[in-house]
Each structure stands twice: as structure tokens, then as C-alpha cells.
Amino acid sequence: xxxxxxxxxxxxxxxxxxxxxxxxxxxxxxxxxxxxxxxxxxxxxxxxxxxxxxxxxxxxxxxxxxxxxxxxxxxxxxxxxxxxxxxxxxxxxxxxxxxxxxxxxxxxxxxxxx
Amino acid sequence: xxxxxxxxxxxxxxxxxxxxxxxxxxxxxxxxxxxxxxxxxxxxxxxxxxxxxxxxxxxxxxxxxxxxxxxxxxxxxxxxxxxxxxxxxxxxxxxxxxxxxxxxxxxxxxxxxxx
Numbered sequence: 576x577x578x579x580x581x582x583x584x585x586x587x588x589x590x591x592x593x594x595x596x597x598x599x600x601x602x603x604x605x606x607x608x609x610x611x612x613x614x615x616x617x618x619x620x621x622x623x624x625x626x627x628x629x630x631x632x633x634x635x636x637x638x639x640x641x642x643x644x645x646x647x648x649x650x651x652x653x654x655x656x657x658x659x660x661x662x663x664x665x666x667x668x669x670x671x672x673x674x675x676x677x678x679x680x681x682x683x684x685x686x687x688x689x
Numbered sequence: 690x691x692x693x694x695x696x697x698x699x700x701x702x703x704x705x706x707x708x709x710x711x712x713x714x715x716x717x718x719x720x721x722x723x724x725x726x727x728x729x730x731x732x733x734x735x736x737x738x739x740x741x742x743x744x745x746x747x748x749x750x751x752x753x754x755x756x757x758x759x760x761x762x763x764x765x766x767x768x769x770x771x772x773x774x775x776x777x778x779x780x781x782x783x784x785x786x787x788x789x790x791x792x793x794x795x796x797x798x799x800x801x802x803x804x
Contacts, residue, residue: 609792611793616797617797617798618693618780618782618795618796618797618798619732619780619782619793619795620795621792621793624792665732676734676737676744676745677722677734677793678734679724679731679732679734680731681731682731682732
């Protein structure tokens, strides 16, 4: 079975500072990896995804993530955050052979201080 | 383009009452998912359909919960009878792909409060 661990439940940072949100996964087979963002009182929306190829994936709003197979990690980064990035971020995993079953981590709440 | 549409956005009901949540997926998407989000348990997959057929309902908490997808443009999640511990935000999401590489498109959720 697959699982996703987000190591930090909350991450406070100052505006314009860099941020890294950590995600580790567990799977015995190859996986697809995703980061989703949830703004207050809204549904989740896709930030970026890793399917294959280059291990550095760029997404919307200046976010990027790097797939590290040996570390089984898929950490999300942004070099300079803005107040508008305040949201909850979810890492997710799905398996190549599974019919669309996507498992989400517990989420990391990113709060930006001015 | 219309996204995933859920109704109602908010529902307050009393314990023991039947609750029906509705979802209209994005046209052309062939996979549909129901998730439940709570502070304690996070985002849980309840059930998902592919081409209107339930593929995995192992996340459905108990027999009080049921989901149907009578056609490609409509799905319901029913709770009967409802209990206070069912209070949560229920999300519907659709995806254009059968395999796991597909992006999920979420609705805005239905916030359920059971008194």
C-alpha cells in the first residue's frame, strides 16, 4: 500500500523568504506524485505533478518540487513567498497501475507573516 | 468552462435525518471521487467511480453511507441516518483520466453539520 507523510503540520515564514514543505512517500511500485493547494473555503487545486522525466518539476505561482527516488521525497519549494501563498498544501501519490486512486497527505498549513 | 459543481454548499441537519449531497462533474471526465475532510482525519477518499461504475468503496465509513452515479453527469452521496460525527466538508472531484496520472478537479465542497 502507498502512503504519504507530510512532516510539518504548520510552517510560518516571513514574506519574501524562501520556503520548503516536506513530503515523503512509501510505495513498493512506481508512483506519480502531486502537490495540491487549498485556499480557505475552497476545494483543492493542482500546483504541480511528477509523472516521469526530469526530477525537477515547475508548477504554478512560482512553486517547484524535486523528486528524489532514493530519499522517497517530493519536497515543495518557493524562493520567495507572498501573502497570497497563505494556504494549506497537500502532497499526494498515485500508483501507475491503479485506476486513479490518489492518496493525500495530512497537509501543511503555510502562514505568511508580513 | 464550468468546474465541478456541488450542492448544497452548506447543510445543517439534526441527527437521524437523511442527507443527500450532489455533484456534477466536468463534462468529459470519466472518473469521479468523493472525499471527506475533517480536522482530525484530514482528507479521506470515500469512493471513486470510473465510467459510472464504483471501483473502490473501501473508504466508505459504514453502511449509513451510500453513493451512486446514475449517469456521467451526476453523482450523489447519501448518509442515512446522519450522526454528529459525520460533520465534515465533503468534496467531489473529477478527472479526465483513468490512470493515476490524471489531475483531480475539485468542487468547492459541501459543509455538513449534524446537530
